[in-house]
Amino acid sequence: MRYIDAFNHFFPKRIYELMLQSSAGQKDLGKRMQGIPALYDVEERLRVVDSFPDYTQVICLGMPAIDRLTGPDHSPEWARIGNDGLAELVAKYPDRFVGYAASLPMNAPAAALKEAERVLSNGANAIQLHTNVDGAPIDQEQFLPIYEIIERSGKPILLHPIRTREMADYRTETVSKYEICSVIGWPFETGAALARLVFSGIMDRFPNLKVIAHHLGGIIPYFEGRVAHSWDQLGARTSDEDYSLLLKKLKKRPFDYFKDFYGDTALAGARAPTICGLSFFGPDRVLFASDCPFDKEKGRGYIRSTIAVLESLGLPEDDMKKVCHGNAETMFGLRKA
Amino acid sequence: MRYIDAFNHFFPKRIYELMLQSSAGQKDLGKRMQGIPALYDVEERLRVVDSFPDYTQVICLGMPAIDRLTGPDHSPEWARIGNDGLAELVAKYPDRFVGYAASLPMNAPAAALKEAERVLSNGANAIQLHTNVDGAPIDQEQFLPIYEIIERSGKPILLHPIRTREMADYRTETVSKYEICSVIGWPFETGAALARLVFSGIMDRFPNLKVIAHHLGGIIPYFEGRVAHSWDQLGARTSDEDYSLLLKKLKKRPFDYFKDFYGDTALAGARAPTICGLSFFGPDRVLFASDCPFDKEKGRGYIRSTIAVLESLGLPEDDMKKVCHGNAETMFGLRKA
Numbered sequence A, B: 001m002r003y004i005d006a007f008n009h010f011f012p013k014r015i016y017e018l019m020l021q022s023s024a025g026q027k028d029l030g031k032r033m034q035g036i037p038a039l040y041d042v043e044e045r046l047r048v049v050d051s052f053p054d055y056t057q058v059i060c061l062g063m064p065a066i067d068r069l070t071g072p073d074h075s076p077e078w079a080r081i082g083n084d085g086l087a088e089l090v091a092k093y094p095d096r097f098v099g100y101a102a103s104l105p106m107n108a109p110a111a112a113l114k115e116a117e118r119v120l121s122n123g124a125n126a127i128q129l130h131t132n133v134d135g136a137p138i139d140q141e142q143f144l145p146i147y148e149i150i151e152r153s154g155k156p157i158l159l160h161p162i163r164t165r166e167m168a169d170y171r172t173e174t175v176s177k178y179e180i181c182s183v184i185g186w187p188f189e190t191g192a193a194l195a196r197l198v199f200s201g202i203m204d205r206f207p208n209l210k211v212i213a214h215h216l217g218g219i220i221p222y223f224e225g226r227v228a229h230s231w232d233q234l235g236a237r238t239s240d241e242d243y244s245l246l247l248k249k250l251k252k253r254p255f256d257y258f259k260d261f262y263g264d265t266a267l268a269g270a271r272a273p274t275i276c277g278l279s280f281f282g283p284d285r286v287l288f289a290s291d292c293p294f295d296k297e298k299g300r301g302y303i304r305s306t307i308a309v310l311e312s313l314g315l316p317e318d319d320m321k322k323v324c325h326g327n328a329e330t331m332f333g334l335r336k337a
Helices: A013-021 A023-032 A042-050 A075-092 A109-121 A141-153 A177-199 A224-232 A243-249 A254-259 A271-281 A301-312 A317-332 B013-021 B023-032 B042-050 B075-092 B109-121 B141-153 B177-199 B221-232 B243-249 B254-259 B271-281 B301-312 B317-332
Strands: A003-009 A055-060 A097-103 A126-130 A157-160 A211-213 A262-264 B003-009 B055-060 B097-103 B126-130 B157-160 B211-213 B262-264
Touching (some): A003 A317, A013 A075, A042 A055, A055 A126, A075 A109, A097 A109, A109 A126, A109 A141, A177 A211, A177 A254, A177 B221, A177 B243, A224 B177, A224 B271, A262 A271, A271 A301, A271 B221, A271 B271, A301 A317, B003 B157, B013 B075, B042 B055, B075 B097, B097 B109, B109 B126, B109 B141, B157 B177, B177 B211, B177 B254, B221 B254, B221 B271, B271 B301, B301 B317
Parallel strands (some): A003 A055, A055 A097, A157 A211, B055 B097, B097 B126, B126 B157, B157 B211, B211 B262
16 A cells, blocks of 8 residues: 655754754753654654655654744744755655645744745645644634635645643643643644634635644544534533624534544554544545654654554555545645556 | 433532522523523423433532632532532432532632542542642642542542633633633543643552543543553653653553543544544443533433444443443442342
8 A cells, every 4th residue: 555644744954953053942852852863864764764665755844833933033034944945855855755744934924925825836735834823823814815825726734733822831730741731732722723713714714725634633533522512502601702693604514614624644553543533534534644753663653553553444445545645645736656 | 221321410409599699600600501401400300311211310510610619718618508409319319310429619628628528428429520620730739638538438530621720811812712612622621630640640649549531531532642652752842841750650651540540421422432432441431421411402412312322332231231330330339220
């Protein structure tokens, strides 16, 4: 089976060096990233990729987001450097890196729009966005032109979680200790961002926008019952805002918007949850992804375990092909094998 | 099949009247609760229960928690009034309400300990705790005597989600709009509270404590891969605290603590997620529950759809009996049918 890994992370040399120099970078990168060579050392990364037959990657930058690393004075330049680095790797190793998702300097919205235009006309296969912009919601008015140009390109958004300002500011409080924020808070953030895209009306305004939510939709599929029935009752539990008007304004039932998002299989090789997520999105809206290289082996672990899960499911062959590579080929505009 | 509904909500008359009078109550209760007669009108509630054959409930109070409704001056009295009301209903209608879970005034820890002693020696079948106490974590030193007495009683904790102070304080911010907090934030809070119980060492200190996490474990089962592998790497992503020492101090692998919690089936009648959660906890650690009366029909909806899901699963008969009533009988100390 051909596998195209839709969501995994790599820092090309120049952006990696810039990140190491940044104050935000030094703090977070110290232990986290330097201990994972496959995250920044291309030779090591190629060894990881080559250890799996018929396996290629669509690469994108890792965390933290550009707009958490540096302010709006520098983020446009950093995004450009990061994106050009990814594009160069795709050009140099087309048999291993079949495409890339570009990052935008979302804390500088005008520059982010320009960068989106630039990379999408230069061959970027997707845009990686994060679930909030330095803590603020992704459905702000100022971002609408960005969604417009992404929709027009036909390319998908890869939506990566990042904690909200609320959580970031309260590091020692209830949910911030013990890495609760990243381990289980991130998948919640993903659900929260999807909800913002729905209820703000962005998905009505840009109905052809394709959003691929990391970690098989975050919290949404397991709570499809609440997503359906609680949001059908939006407004029943609050008295300070009249959400019933909002419900009437939406063009579809809230649940149906969530079903129309996409998910990737990056669930750290967990089988029952993969079945649950596939059942929610269906085989036309799930893409194979590993989150490489953040497994314990620092590169191969989640690729191997995620492939093993998929091969254990007994999916009809057509569905299996869609999930493993077909949906990626179509959505990212890749050459069909 | 006999069904014992382990987690559903009712306000006995006296506590309901007190809540309506409270300022916190007036705001939240206005639209939310008065529109759901089965939440406070015992005749309506009995009609709901009686519409299902061989179906009974273990009842407890609804939201908000006593300690969000009133300060420490009044919460001990309110808890007592609420608990006595539940006990009276169980005494009066033993064929419908087979037991109850008591609430504690957790914002007055010394009084909470006394109330726990009182209700547990008076026949309470469980203690309902919330995932934080007025926004502060549930693993605080001052609560240890409460966990000790609950463990000694052999009765379980029913863990209900409630949003953290971080979220409560930022109503208009990223995750607080559109009821994101209650619809999908709550299941995240459940996971966060379970993590606090694990990593604070409370589960090592009270290894026989039985915690039943509402909504089939919240976010935990769908993210069992992250729960396993990310928390095995605790400390790899942070540089400001040395969590590797914490990992060494724990008596088990983090993942194994999460597998030892219990979950209920309150997933609003969603089938694939129920399979996912059952696969995570196993049939010895899942209890049938409906979250009645918070469905669109205001009472019967989630009972009917949750029973339909369970009956569709084709579970071995022994497992089905455990989930539907056997685990509840054992854990709540109920008469076997």
